[in-house]
Amino acid sequence: MAKRNIVITGGAGFIGSHVVRLMVNKYPDYNIINLDKLTYAGNLANLKDVESKPNYKFVKMDICDFEAFYQLMQDEKVDGIIHLAAESHVDRSIKDPFTFARTNVMGTLSLLQAAKLYWESLPEKYEGKRFYHISTDEVYGALQMNHPEGIEPPFKTVASSEGHKAYGDEFFYETTKYNPHSPYSAAKASSDHFVRAYHDTYGMPTIVTNCSNNYGPYQFPEKLIPLFINNIRHRKPLPVYGKGENVRDWLYVEDHARAIDLIFHEGKTAETYNIGGFNEWKNIDLIKVMIKTVDRILGNPEGHSLDLITYVTDRLGHDARYAIDSTKLQKELGWEPSLQFEEGIEKTVRWYLENQEWMDNITSGEYEKYYDSMYNNR
Numbered sequence: 001m002a003k004r005n006i007v008i009t010g011g012a013g014f015i016g017s018h019v020v021r022l023m024v025n026k027y028p029d030y031n032i033i034n035l036d037k038l039t040y041a042g043n044l045a046n047l048k049d050v051e052s053k054p055n056y057k058f059v060k061m062d063i064c065d066f067e068a069f070y071q072l073m074q075d076e077k078v079d080g081i082i083h084l085a086a087e088s089h090v091d092r093s094i095k096d097p098f099t100f101a102r103t104n105v106m107g108t109l110s111l112l113q114a115a116k117l118y119w120e121s122l123p124e125k126y127e128g129k130r131f132y133h134i135s136t137d138e139v140y141g142a143l144q145m146n147h148p149e150g151i152e153p154p155f156k157t158v159a160s161s162e163g164h165k166a167y168g169d170e171f172f173y174e175t176t177k178y179n180p181h182s183p184y185s186a187a188k189a190s191s192d193h194f195v196r197a198y199h200d201t202y203g204m205p206t207i208v209t210n211c212s213n214n215y216g217p218y219q220f221p222e223k224l225i226p227l228f229i230n231n232i233r234h235r236k237p238l239p240v241y242g243k244g245e246n247v248r249d250w251l252y253v254e255d256h257a258r259a260i261d262l263i264f265h266e267g268k269t270a271e272t273y274n275i276g277g278f279n280e281w282k283n284i285d286l287i288k289v290m291i292k293t294v295d296r297i298l299g300n301p302e303g304h305s306l307d308l309i310t311y312v313t314d315r316l317g318h319d320a321r322y323a324i325d326s327t328k329l330q331k332e333l334g335w336e337p338s339l340q341f342e343e344g345i346e347k348t349v350r351w352y353l354e355n356q357e358w359m360d361n362i363t364s365g366e367y368e369k370y371y372d373s374m375y376n377n378r
């Protein structure tokens with residue numbers, strides 16, 4: 001394997017930390033640079049097990065800092081960028097859309113332009129280079145719930161359990177027209193367009209992937225799954241938006257990281273790949289699975305925590321249903337999710353229950369103080 005100098009942006013976040021871990025362990029000859037601003041969502045404790053490896057380096061940087069990133073490209077002779085850094089939480093985007101436009105749109109543009117200037121200055125130009133942007137299924141908008149009770153899916157159910165249902169007969173394909181609804185997805189859609197524009201205009205070798213909801217260890221506990229596991233444990237209310245009928249399509253985060261590694265190395269330039277596990281769940285059904293699992297592991301009687309379910313005002317513009325069709329990725333590159341959902345949720349619940357200190361550091365704000373003191377003067 002040839003030596004490569006790869007920047008992974010957002011590597012201290014949820015998905016980014018899994019991608020960094022996978023690549024640091026799998027490619028000892030690569031130079032893996034984790035570039036992260038360490039916002040509230042960035043946490044270097046997610047990477048304790050790889051931080052002392054010789055092929056790993058952390059750089060605290062804002063992706064909007066064009067000059068600093070251009071310098072880094074030159075200093076590190078960067079030939080690959082896997083771009084995950086973003087503001088990622090829909091509820092925050094409804095309250096503060098400007099931050100989302102700044103980071104997700106302007107930050108992505110800043111990386112693209114710095115990469116363009118550096119790569120075009122080299123004798124080989126774009127040869128052997130790659131700019132890979134990690135995006136979301138939310139850019140496609142929302143699908144109808146035209147089968148509210150669910151139907152047997154007309155496709156291969158790779159990761160889902162026996163008898164698993166689909167809640168509509170439409171899916172998101174790579175060709176589905178963009179129709180984002182939230183400020184978060186509007187900003188991600190815009191950044192996807194910029195990435196494709198850099199291919200079409202300048203010939204930059206880009207790739208975009210759009211993935212469904214991820215779950216697993218190290219997810220910031222503002223998101224449904226870690227928030228609810230923690231609340232069940234502490235007997236706090238579980239705020240279910242609306243009627244809990246919205247459908248999300250869940251993929252175990254390590255399966256996403258494996259897909260990213262595969263696509264970075266073997267994906268076709270200028271292509272888009274959808275990533276998902278054909279694993280649709282109504283929020284309320286998923287919440288009941290979490291309650292059952294946490295109660296069983298903690299030794300509570302079945303149904304003990306059901307009384308925590310609290311229906312609250314719905315999220316503004318709450319998308320009804322997401323469902324990704326990842327057939328292209330499966331057929332063209334041979335990727336498949338490895339985990340059945342039951343297995344994935346069991347692993348995830350156990351991880352959060354066994355890593356209470358990780359959770360407490362975040363919820364108490366201790367991690368921010370710790371990393372400020374560690375990285376302020378770098």
Ligand code: NAD
Pocket residue numbers: 009010011012013014015016035036037038039040041042043061062063064083084085086087088089103107134135136137188210211212213214215219220
């Ligand atoms: P996250 O919020 O857990 O992590 C985001 C990371 O980006 C953090 O480490 C943060 O410090 C860093 N960051 C934010 N602003 C930055 C800036 N200006 N400069 C440098 N670093 C900055 O997010 P996540 O859930 O891991 O998502 C990662 C990427 O994957 C995002 O682009 C997101 O849109 C996409 N995605 C997420 C999901 C999901 O279910 N979580 C699904 C599909 C796609």
Ligand code: DAU
Pocket residue numbers: 088089090091135136137138211212213214222223224225227239240241242244246247248283315322
């Ligand atoms: O689909 C991919 C997207 O999945 C990613 O692009 C986003 O970065 C990621 O945050 C996620 O977005 P969602 O909005 O789907 O995830 P979240 O965990 O915030 O919510 C999942 C569902 O649960 C959604 O329908 C809203 C609902 N919900 C969420 C929270 C936090 C609740 O009912 N109560 C809650 O407290």
